[in-house]
Amino acid sequence: MSNTATKQNHISSYPKFIGRSLWLATEGSFGFYAWMTMLTAIFLVGANAWANQVAGGMVGTNMTDQVSWGLYIANFTFMVGLAAGGVMMVIPAYLYHDRKMHDVVIIGELLAVAAIVMCLMFVVADLGRPDRFWHLIPGIGKFNFPISMLTWDVIVLNGYLVLNLHICGYLLYMRFLGHRPNPVWYVPFVMISIVWAISIHTVTAFLYCGLGGRPFWNTALLAPRFLASAFVSGPAFIIVSMIMIKRLTGVTGLEQPIATLTKIIRVTILINLLMVASELFTEFYTGGSHASAAKYLFFGLHGKTALVPWTWTAIGLNVTAALLFLWSGILSERWRPLLIAACAMAFVGTWIEKGMGLIIPGFIPSTLHEIVEYVPSQLEWKVTVGIWAFGLMVFTIAIKTALPTLKQPSH
Amino acid sequence: METSKPSLPIVENFSRRAAVKGGFATLGAAAFVAAVSPLRQAAKNTTAAEFMQQHYTELSPEQKTDVIARLEAEAKEKHGVDVKISDDRPIPGTKFVYAINLSVCNGNGKCVEACHKENNHDRATNQSYIRVIEMPKGTMDMEQGSTTYTGAVPKDDKFYLPVQCQQCDEPPCVDVCPVKATWKEEDGIVVVDYNWCIGCRYCEAACPYHARRFNWKAPEIPAEEINPNQGYLSNRVRPVGVVEKCTYCLHRTRKGKLPACLEACPTGARVFGNILDKDSNIRWILENKRVYILKEELGTKPAFFYYFD
C-alpha cells in the first residue's frame, strides 16, 4: 500500500519507532520501577549463578548421568507450552473473527516472544559448553538436520520467535506511523503462526517421545498432551495478565477476551486431565517394568519417593482448577480473585506436570533400572528464577510498548 | 546491585529523565558485568585455537597434527605429564564385536576398575564406562537387578550382567546429536569429538544402555596415574562439560590389542574380535553359542552379545 512511497522514510522512522518504544517502555509509576528493579535483581542473581556454573562445571547442579536433564529442561518444556498457548487468543481473533479478542491479541503474541526468549535461555543454561553454541548454527557449525529432533526444535522455536516479532513489530510500527496495518503484511504470517504454534510443541514432544529407551516418554499421546496442557497454561497466564493490565493501566475491552479464554480453559483442562488419565490407565493396568517410572512418580519405588509430593500436588491443583473452571460463576466480576486463584492453580499444576512430573520420571528408573533421585540444587533454582525474572521483564516491557495500541481499539 | 531506589518525581523533563534512565541502564549493565564475572575464569581455560577448532572430520592432516600438539602441550601444562595422543583410524576390513559369557562372569568388577584406569577417568568419582548389574537367576528384567551390590561374589542365587556401550548399528545417540559431535566409524565404534560436543546431553537421554557419561566437572587425576598412551577419540583426558563413552579402547584395539576390560577380566568371560574375520573367536561364539542382545525390541542392533554356556 504505502511501502513504495514511504520507503526512504522507514530508514529514519524505524529507529525513531524503536527509540520511542524503548522510552515508553521505561516510563512508569513507582510501582513499575520497583517491579523492574526487583526483576533485575533476581535476574542478576541468576546470571551470577549461571556464570558460576559455566566456570565450575555443571557439578553445581544436582543432575547426574542417570538423571541427565533436570529443572532447566523441565522449564524449557513448560515455556514452549506457554509460547504455544498464546495461539488460543490468535485462533478466536483471526479464525473466528472475534473483534474483541482481535483488539488485544497482541498480548498473546508478546507472551509468545517472552516465552521463546526464556526457552532459548533455558536451553543455553542446560548446555555443558555454551561457548560452543555456534556449532548449532546452520552453515557455520554442523547442523544434524533433519535427523536430530533438537535441530527441528531450534528451527521451529527461532522461527516462531521471528514470526511473532514480525507480527507484533509490524502492527506496533504501523500504529506508530499512524497508518492502518496492511493485512497483506501480517495476516498470512498470523495464519502461519497458528500452525507454527502447534508445531513448536509437537516438535518439543517429539524430542522425548521418539526415544525408545525411555518408556515413560515413548508414547504417542505425548504431543497431544503437551498441546492440551499448553492450552491450559497459556490462557491461564494471559487471563491473569489481562486482569493486571486492566487494573494497572485502565485498558478496557478485556472482559470479553477473559471470558473467552476462561471458556477455552474449561475445555482444555478437562482434555488434559483425560489424557493424563488415559496414560495412567495404560501404565498401571498393563503393569510390568515399563510402568516403573509411573509407579515411582505416583507411589515411589523401592522406598524412593522424591517426586510423589510433587505429582500429587499437581493432580490436586489441576483437578481443583478444573472444577472451579466448570462453575459458571467464576466469570462474574465478584469472583475475580477466585478466577485468578484457579488460573494460578492450573498454571502451577501444569508446570509441575510437565516439568518435575514428566521430564524427571523419564530418567527414573534409569535405563539400567538404577533409581537415582533428583532434587534441583540451589544453583539450579537461582538460574531458573533468574530466567523467569528476565522473561517477565521482557513481557512487561513488551506490554508497555503495546499499551497505546491496547488503549485505542482499532474501531 | 541496584537496590536503593529514589522516588521519581513525575516531571515531563525529557533530558533529566533521560539522564536518570541512562544512569540506571549503566548501573544495570555494570551489575550484569559483575554478576557474570566468573565467566572470565572459564574463558581463561579455553584458548582461541580451541574455540575456533573445526569438527574432527573436517580437520586436514596438518590441522590434526597441530591440534594434537596443542592437546599434548595442554596435558603437560595442566597435568604435568608427557602424553602421547594418537589418532587411530579404523583398520580396513574390521568390525569390532564384543561378547560376554554370563555363565562365567562373577561380577568382581575388575573390568570396571581397568576401564577407570585405562581411560583416564576422574579419580574421585571412580567413573567407568562399565556398569555391572547383579541379577536374580530366573529373570532378564533389569528392574530386579542392582548395581550397588558389594561383598563376596558370585552370590549363589545371582548372575552378573556387565553393561557398557553396545556400539549399536542403529545408535539412537548418534541420531539425536544436534551437532554431529558423535558418529559411528567404519569399524563400528561410536565415537565422540570432545572438542565439538556442546554438552546438551540429548544422547545420554537417548541411549537405552546408560553407556554415556557427562563431565560434570573437569576430571582430576594425579599425574602419576594418568595413562600417557592416549587416543584423540578415546581416552585422552576429557574437557569439562562434554559427553564421553566407551570406545572399545580404540587406542588399543585399532593397534591390534585387546581392550583393557578384557585383559583385566580374571574369569575370561570377555571375548573381543573382528566379526568380519571368519576364523575369529567372536565368529565362533556367534555361530556356536546361543547369544542374545540387550533390549532387542528397541531395534538398536548392538555389536555386543551375551551368552550362557
Next chain:
Amino acid sequence: MPRITSLIFVSLIASMVIAALVTPLDQNSDVIAADDESAPANALLAESATQAPARPKSPTYTVTIRRPDGPPRIELAGSDPQGRSGTVACSTCHSVRPPAFQNRNATTLDEFHQGMQFNHGTIACYSCHNPDDADSLRLADGTRVDYSDVMTLCSQCHGPQATSFAHGAHGGINGFWDLSRGPQVKNNCVDCHDPHAPAFPKMIVDFKPKDRFNMPHTDSDDH
C-alpha cells in the same frame, strides 16, 4: 569328542613348536602378556617373531598358552647341617611306595599331603596322577602326560570347556586380538582352577563407581 581332543592336541603341539622357535631355551617361563609394548618380555617376543627366518612372509604372531613349570617339587621339611634347604621330586618317595589306587582324599593318609582339600568330583588321586611315573600325569587310556601338558589331561573330561578354550570363549586372554600385529597369551587351565578344587574362587568387589546420590552403602565424597 575325539575330534575335539585332537584339535586341542594339535593346537598344543603347534603352539609348542612355535614357542620353541620364537622363545629362548627356557620355554616353560611364565610369559605374562604385557599390555605395554615397552615390556621386555613382549618386546623380545615381538622382535624374535618378526625376525624368525622360518616365516619371512607372514607377519603372523603366535598364540602362547601359558604352561606350568613342570612337575611340582616338594619342599624338604628341614635343612641339612649347612643350613641348606631343598626340594625333591615326587618320585623321590612315590617310586618306593605302592600306589593306593582307591584313595580319594587326605583323611585316609597317615603321612604326607595331610590337610589338603579336594573338591573335584569323586575322582581318585590316580585318576590323574601317574602311578608308574610320579613326576608325570596319566590319561584315562594310560598315556603318560607331562605336567606342563596338563591341559590335555583336563580336556579328556572337560571337553566343552576345551572347545570353548580353543576358540577364545573360555579362559583369560592377553595381548593382541590381531595376530598380524602382535602375539597373544592365553591362560592355562591351572592358572585359574586349582586341580584339586577347581571351582573358581569367590572374589570381593573392591571397586564401584561412586555416583552421586546412588550410594546406599557408603557416603558421597564428590561434590
